[in-house]
Amino acid sequence: MRRPLQLLAHLLVVTLGAVSLVFVALRITGDPALMIAPPNATEDDLAAIRRDLGLDRPPLVQYLDFLRKVTRGDLGESLRYRRPALELISERAAATLELAGAAQGLALLVAIPLGVLAAVRRSTWIDTLVTMLATAGQSIPYFWLGLMGMVLFGVQLGWLPTSGRGSLSHLILPAVTLSSYSLASLTRLVRSSVVEVTRADYVRTARAKGLGGGVVLFKHTLKNALIPVVTLLGLQVGGLLSGAVIVETVFAWPGIGRLTVEAIHTRDYPLVQAGVLIMALLFVVLNRAVDVGYRWLDPRLRAADA
Amino acid sequence: MIARPKISRLLLAVSLLTLLWVAGVPRTEAAELILAKGTDVSSFDPGINPTLDAQQVTAMIYDTLIGRDDKMQLKPALAVSWRALEPTVWQIKLRRGVKFHNGEPFDARSVKFTLERLSTPGDKAGGHVLYSSFSGIERVDAVDDLTVNIKTKRSDPILPARLAQTFGAQMIPAEYTKKAGFPGLAKTPIGTGPYKLVSWQKDDRAVFEANRDYWGGAPSMDKVVWRIIPDDLARVSALMAGEVHVIVRVPPDQVEPISKRPGLAVQRSVANVMNAFIIGGIARGQGPLSDKRVRQAVAYAIDQKSIIDNLFRGLAVPIGQGSASTDFGYNPDIKPYPYDPAKAKALLAQAGYKGEPIALRSASGYISNDVQIVAAAAEMLNKVGINAKAEVVDIQTRLEMIKNANVQGLVLANPQGTNFDVDGVLWRLLGPGGILAVHWQGSDPEHEFYKLMDEARYSMDPKKRQANYYRAAEIFAEELPWIPLFQDLATYGVSTKVKGFVPRSDWLVLPQRLGF
Numbered sequence: 001m002r003r004p005l006q007l008l009a010h011l012l013v014v015t016l017g018a019v020s021l022v023f024v025a026l027r028i029t030g031d032p033a034l035m036i037a038p039p040n041a042t043e044d045d046l047a048a049i050r051r052d053l054g055l056d057r058p059p060l061v062q063y064l065d066f067l068r069k070v071t072r073g074d075l076g077e078s079l080r081y082r083r084p085a086l087e088l089i090s091e092r093a094a095a096t097l098e099l100a101g102a103a104q105g106l107a108l109l110v111a112i113p114l115g116v117l118a119a120v121r122r123s124t125w126i127d128t129l130v131t132m133l134a135t136a137g138q139s140i141p142y143f144w145l146g147l148m149g150m151v152l153f154g155v156q157l158g159w160l161p162t163s164g165r166g167s168l169s170h171l172i173l174p175a176v177t178l179s180s181y182s183l184a185s186l187t188r189l190v191r192s193s194v195v196e197v198t199r200a201d202y203v204r205t206a207r208a209k210g211l212g213g214g215v216v217l218f219k220h221t222l223k224n225a226l227i228p229v230v231t232l233l234g235l236q237v238g239g240l241l242s243g244a245v246i247v248e249t250v251f252a253w254p255g256i257g258r259l260t261v262e263a264i265h266t267r268d269y270p271l272v273q274a275g276v277l278i279m280a281l282l283f284v285v286l287n288r289a290v291d292v293g294y295r296w297l298d299p300r301l302r303a304a305d306a
Numbered sequence: 307m308i309a310r311p312k313i314s315r316l317l318l319a320v321s322l323l324t325l326l327w328v329a330g331v332p333r334t335e336a337a338e339l340i341l342a343k344g345t346d347v348s349s350f351d352p353g354i355n356p357t358l359d360a361q362q363v364t365a366m367i368y369d370t371l372i373g374r375d376d377k378m379q380l381k382p383a384l385a386v387s388w389r390a391l392e393p394t395v396w397q398i399k400l401r402r403g404v405k406f407h408n409g410e411p412f413d414a415r416s417v418k419f420t421l422e423r424l425s426t427p428g429d430k431a432g433g434h435v436l437y438s439s440f441s442g443i444e445r446v447d448a449v450d451d452l453t454v455n456i457k458t459k460r461s462d463p464i465l466p467a468r469l470a471q472t473f474g475a476q477m478i479p480a481e482y483t484k485k486a487g488f489p490g491l492a493k494t495p496i497g498t499g500p501y502k503l504v505s506w507q508k509d510d511r512a513v514f515e516a517n518r519d520y521w522g523g524a525p526s527m528d529k530v531v532w533r534i535i536p537d538d539l540a541r542v543s544a545l546m547a548g549e550v551h552v553i554v555r556v557p558p559d560q561v562e563p564i565s566k567r568p569g570l571a572v573q574r575s576v577a578n579v580m581n582a583f584i585i586g587g588i589a590r591g592q593g594p595l596s597d598k599r600v601r602q603a604v605a606y607a608i609d610q611k612s613i614i615d616n617l618f619r620g621l622a623v624p625i626g627q628g629s630a631s632t633d634f635g636y637n638p639d640i641k642p643y644p645y646d647p648a649k650a651k652a653l654l655a656q657a658g659y660k661g662e663p664i665a666l667r668s669a670s671g672y673i674s675n676d677v678q679i680v681a682a683a684a685e686m687l688n689k690v691g692i693n694a695k696a697e698v699v700d701i702q703t704r705l706e707m708i709k710n711a712n713v714q715g716l717v718l719a720n721p722q723g724t725n726f727d728v729d730g731v732l733w734r735l736l737g738p739g740g741i742l743a744v745h746w747q748g749s750d751p752e753h754e755f756y757k758l759m760d761e762a763r764y765s766m767d768p769k770k771r772q773a774n775y776y777r778a779a780e781i782f783a784e785e786l787p788w789i790p791l792f793q794d795l796a797t798y799g800v801s802t803k804v805k806g807f808v809p810r811s812d813w814l815v816l817p818q819r820l821g822f
Contacts, residue, residue, distance in 0.1 A: 048429045259509065
C-alpha cells in the first residue's frame, strides 16, 4: 500500500507545483484580452472582454476558483476557443501519443541492434561510424533535421508528404526527426552497456563453459545490458514531450505540444494550465511506470525492497 | 519463481505494436482544392475571432451585406443597394431569395439580429469583440422583409465600409442562432456563403463542400480544404511538393525559389498593413523627439529602400503618410521622405540635438523581420549622429507600452485598418480615445488636423471627406506624429494549375472563384 500512496502524493506535489507556477507566470506576463481583441479595439472593448472571461476578478480569487474546479475535473474553458480546455487537449492527445510512441518505438528498434553491433565490433570502422552518427543525432536540432528531411524526401524526391497528419507515410518524417535524439543516446548507452557487461565475470564464465557467441550475447550480455536502457527510457519521456513541441510545429502535426505553445502565445490561461497539467501528469505517471517496470525486471531491486 | 519475459522481447513487442497501431491511420483523398496558411481559425462564430487568417475561412461560410471587389471598392453582396436617407439613417435593400445553409431565409430579421448583436457590448452578446466598430448604431428597423433602416447616433459615412469588413461583420441566421446559441453557431456554423463546413480538425485542416444553391452561383470546386501549416518553410515545401495548390504568405527569401519552379508562381498585391515607428511623449515635450525637426531628421536618415531591398527582397512599398494606399482618403501626391543623411544632420543641428539617447524598440517575431528592421534603422540613425540603440522587448511589454500610452523613443508597429478608410487607422490611433492621441498636439480639438479628421468622420459628402483627408495627410507628413516606413505586400504562392486566382489586398482567397 505504501507505493500507491507515495505515487499519489508525488503526483499531487508535481502537478500542483507545475500548475501554480504556470498560473503565476502567465498572469505576470500578459493580458489575454489584448490578444483576442481586433486591431481597432478600444479600452471599453478590452474591459468587456475581461469581464466576459472573468479576468477582472482578483488573481487570488481566480486561483482558488481554478483549484476548486480542478478537483472536480474541470480545467476551465479556453479563452480563444470558448470550449473546455480538457476537451481540446484530449482531442489532440492521440496525435502526440502517436508521434511520441512511433518515435520511441523507432528509436528502440534501431538503437538496440546498432548499439550491440558497435559494441561487438568495437574499435572497428563500424563502431566509429555508429558513434559518429550517434553524436550527430544528439547534436543536430530537431527543426533543422526536420526541415532537411522535408526538403529532401518531400520536395526533391517526392517520396513522403512534407507535413500534416493522415496516412502512415505522414508519420515517417516527424517520427524519424523526433526519434533522432533518443535514438542516438540509446545507441550510445546500449553500446557502452554491452561493452561493460562483456567484461563482467559471469560473461567470462559463460564463455569458459563453452557457450556459443550468440547465446552469451543474447542470454547473458544483452539481458543485463538492457537494464539501464529501461531507466533511460523513463528519463526520455520529458525530452520526447518537449521535442514534440518543436517537431509538431515544423511538421504541422496537430498535437498537444503545438496547442500549448499557441496557447502561450495568445495568453490563453486555462488552455496553457490544462496543457501543463496534463503533461506533468503524463511525465510523472510514465516515469513511475518505468520505475515499477524496472523493479519488476531487476531482481536486485526487488530484493532491496523486501 | 516468477516467470520473467525477456526484456529485449518485451521492448520489441511494444515497438511493433506501436507501429501496427499507427499504421491503421486512414489515408487522405486527392482531387480537391487545397489551400494552406499559418494559423487556424479559433471559432466559426465570425464575431469572436477577427484575425486575417480567420476571416479567410469565415468569409467562405458567411457573407457580409456589402462586399469589396478586387480593387477594394464597395460592391453589393447580401445587400443590393444602400443609401443615406438622412445623415443618421442608412437604408439597406436586401437580395431576394437568399437562404442560409439550413434553409432559413435571409431577410431583414437576420440583419436586425446580427447588427443588434454587434452594437451590444460583447460580454452581453455572445462574447463578440467588434463593439467599437458598431457602437455608433442606435437602432435597426426592419421596414419590410427586404428593407432595413439603420439609425446611427451621429451621421456615419463609414457605415457601408463597416458593413463590408470581413473582420466579423458577416450575417448570421437569427432563428438558428437563437436556438443553438452563439456557442452552437461557433460549433456548427450556418451562413449564406459559398461553402459549408464539413469537418474541422483544429490546427490541422478544415474541409468544406460547395453550397450548390449559392446566390452568387455554384462554386466550381466541390471540395476545398484549408490546411494549417505554421512553419513558413514547411508551407513552401508543401506547395513545392504539390500537396497544396495555394499558400498564403510567402517568406521573402522563398519568392525566387518558388517563382523559378515550373508550375508555380508568386502572386502579390499591396496589403493594407503599414510598418512604422510610433513615437511617444511628443505633446508632453519629452525627449528630443518632441521637436519635429528631430522626427524629420529620423525620417531622412532611414533608408527605406535599403530595408525593403535587403530584408524584404523588394516585397514592400515605401510610404510617407499615416494611412495605407488601399484606404479611402490616401493622398497619392505625398511621397515618402527621401534618404538624405546630409539633410538629417542639418535638421539635427538646427534642433540643437545634443546626443540624447533614443531607443528603437521592437518585439521579436511579432512583425516580419522586426529585430532586423530595428537594428538596421539604429545603424542608419547612428550614421547621422543620433545616439540610437536597438532594443528587443517582449511582445507583452510592447503591447502594454502602446496601450498605456507610455511609449518612449521609437517603437516598431504595424498599424492596420479594418475598413479601408483613413478614419480606420489614422483617426482611430490619433483621434479621441486613440492610443496615440495623448502624444501629439494634432489630437487637440483646436488643431487643424483634429478639425479636418473630426469633420471627415461625420461628413456625408465623400468629396469633402477626401479633401479633408488629403490636407490631413499633408499635415501628417510635415509633423510626423509617427515615422511611416513601408506598406506590406500580400503574397501568395499559387500552382499554375489553379485558374482564376487574384491576389487581394485584404488577404481573402475566395475559393469560389477558383478552378482547375
